[in-house]
Amino acid sequence: MKQFLNDRAPYLLVAPTVLLLLMFSIMPLFIAFFMSFTDMDLAGIANWANIEWIGLANYIEIFKDEVFIQALLNTIVYVVIGVPIVIGLSLAIAMAINFGTGKVFEWFRVVFYMPSITNVVAVAVVWGFLFNPQYGLFNFLLNTIGLPDVPWLQDPFIAKLSLIMLAVWRAVGINMIIFLAALQGIPRTYYEAAALDGASTFQQMFKITIPLLRYAIFFVTVTTLIGWIQFFEEPLIMTEGGPLNSTTSLALFIYNNGFQLSNFGYAAAGSVVLFILIITVTLIQFRLQKNENNY
Structure with a gap:
């Protein structure tokens, strides 16, 4: 009996996690896929x-929907602009904290990490005041240097x-921690040997630091891309997709059709499209990572 329990112990330990994964991740995927072919x-x-059962009618209709096309284009804009900024800022801040010698760099960890664990609703309320066109802090600062007011949430592009x-401010912290952990795993002897050979700081960065952060950069890139493709909380709370659907993301489009308009089959078709987009982007990232040279 004891040997039986020892052999089955790993399965018993992972069983609750697997059960929850099946109930709340795998099964909903199949249910949503089935729903997408119904009304x-x-x-x-x-x-x-x-x-x-209406077959592919939802998919045909969704690609004729101007709001869906707009949401898809908006999501592409979010990803193309937001992802590089988040990764670049996170890496820069992590390197500053890792190589910095001042006492202030120890506080940077807390300062930059706190936004990522702050409730998004509370953050949205505060940033709503900052973006206020008449009394907001941002326009006040612009006015003090002689610049006109900016319609932060009123102009479609702005x-x-x-x-x-807002999303970059919230997302930098968690990625900074990941990069910082990877940086602290690089042996200092590499930098000491490079310094003895006359390598400059920039040469050390591009010949030692960046190559050895390859897997951390890959992980952060994949998770950040997935997160920004599912961009949802910020447009829902701050603008509700406006003005003129200019901030509606794919996730918000699905939410509006499913929970606001109760078109569950139509929303399920949108979620399947979003799922395929995420899987495609992720597979491309894995293929690019596989084709890179190992260090």
Whole structure:
């Protein structure tokens, strides 16, 4: 009996996690995929007899939907602008903390990490005051140097940039911690040997630091891309997708159709498209990582 328990112990330990994964991740994927071929709505939830199988109609309709196309383009803008900024800032701050010698660098860890664990609703309320066109701090600072007010959340393009600014501020902290952990795993002897050979600081950065951070950069890139493709909380709370759907993301489009309009089948089709987009981007990242040279 003891040997039996010892052999089965690993399976018993992972069983709760696997069960939760199946119930709340795997099964919903299959359910959403099935729903995307139906016209499920509130009536369908109340009585399954009201659900009709409509095949690819939701997918055909969704790619004709101007709001969906706009949401897709908005998401691309968020990813193209936000992801490089987050990765670059996170790496720069992590390197400053790792190689900095002043006492102030120890406080930087807390200062930059705190936004990532702060409740997004509280953050949105505070940033809403900062973006206020009449009484906001940002416009006040611009006015003090003679610049005009900026319609932070009223202009379609500037509203996107404003949400990206907020999201970058929140996302830098967690990636900074990951980069910092990777940096502290690089032996100091590498830098000492390079310094003895006459390598400059920039040469050490691009010949030692960046190559040895390869896997950390890959991990942060993949997770950051997935997070920004699912960009949701900021546009929902700050702008509700406005003005003129200029800040509506794919995730917000799915939420509006599913939970606001109760078009569950249509929203499920959007979620399948979003899932395929995430999987495609992730596989491309893995292929690019596989093709790179090892150090």
